[in-house]
Amino acid sequence: MTIAVIDYGMGNLHSVAKALEHVGEERVTITRDPRAIKGATRVVLPGQGAIRDCMSELERAELKGLVNTLLADGDKPFLGICVGQQMLMTRSEENGGVRCLNYLPGSVKHFATDMTDADGQRLKVPHMGWNRVDQTHMHPLWEGIPAGERFYFVHSYFVAAEQHADVFGTTTYGHHTAHIATGRDAVFAVQFHPEKSAAAGLKLLANFVEWSP
Template identity: 50%
Template sequence: MSKVLVADFGTGNLHSVMTAIQVVSSGSEVEASRSARKIRMADRLILPGQGAIGTWMSELQDDEVRQAVNEAVRTKPVLGICLGLQALYEHSEEDGGVDGLKVLAGRVERFGDDLLDCGYRIKIPHMGWSMVHQTCRHPLWSGIAQDTRFYFVHSYFARSDRESEVAAVANYGLEFTCAAARDNLFAVQFHPEKSRQQGLRLLTNFLKWDGEV
């Protein structure tokens, strides 16, 4: 049986991710844990996260856990969600500046207060349903139409430095990377677990994915 591990780095609310994964996972064993051993043993890893990135990254101060995550993002299918996308970049402005896992090229920045969305000053957090514009073909987009709306809630966004790692962009005052992909790694800024059927479809696609592009 395929083992899915949901990384539990203590920033709350794993319930939604766990539930959504369980709903779509026929024949997979789903568990939440922060154990390095379990991360190593899993067939696929989900990195969810909400709240502040400083708290999330501090869980990775533990060398063994960090190493296990680093191994996973290079060897098995991994899905990052929200902070789980941001943490893959080199650096985030949040919490006075926090270094990330440096798996993807780019930085995480805060939306500026002066940005306009179709002529109106944007509200921060970016909260609600925005269009996800796919910029590449990928097994995780299977069955999901171009420009489908997904649910977002975040105040920081990823500015990718490597175009080949961008899988989708969204617009909110500016264009930002809302999905990133590289080899066996896929990460999204939006919340598939809160995005109705299109979100469940993406999670289903992830569970079927062998990590090849």
Template identity: 70%
Template structure:
């Protein structure tokens, strides 16, 4: 039993791997070897930074085809994290527009610069820190996690999925209801960082390890 964290040069790889090791006895490996990724029992697609760089590095390391095959075949559980969630959509507004992996219908949009909270206070972009996640639909990865639990975010762009049935969690920021947990079949992806989200983040990772879609 092996969990492969895809190493294409972008993302908080070793923090994700350490958090996974904390919740499972399964072997966790950070790798860019296509054979090890394809042979793993479950896979994590991380991401951090600009989406243009993430998509470019996925191409450069010749792992784009591996990821496309994984999400198309639905042969094993895959967890996307942060930009690893955004890459699953059709298109991102970041970097003057970037075509993504087109696994789910929808766009990645930028938070407006003039966001304000309920009291009229100006909100900063990027959206950084702890925020509540409302569970839109039930999912095995929410098991043992209260609706409205707080998770840790760092992002200026957010997913706006076109299919409501694929949206499993939302976060409100300045009146925007960002789709911060999406999924289809054996794929589940989150904008927040479970490896930085204390007990609830670890529980989500543990649920992923035990998930049998």
């Protein structure tokens, strides 16, 4: 039983792997070997930085086609983290427009730079720190996690999914409601960093390790 963390040169790979090792008994491997990824019990797609770079590196590592196949087949649990969530959408407006994997219909948008909070204080972009997450649909990965729990974020762009059924969690920042947990079938993806989100994040990863969609 193996969890494959896809190594395409982008993402907080070792922190994610260590967190997964902490919560489960399955072997965790960081790999770009297609055979190891195909043979894994579960797959994690992390990502951080610019989405154009992430998409380019995924192609350069010759893993884009494999990821698309895993998403389409839906025969094993698949978790996207941070830019790994954004990459599942149709398109990002970053850098004038970037085509993504188009697994879920929707776009990736930039936070407005002129937002203020209720006291009139300017909100910073990137959105960085702990924020409340509202669970919009029940999901096995939310099991044991209270509604309104806080998770750790670092992002300037956010997902706007087209279909309400694909959205499992939101957070509010300024006047934006970001779709920070999305998924379908055996795929679940989050904008926040569960590996940096203390007990709630570890619980979500533990749920992923136990998930049998």
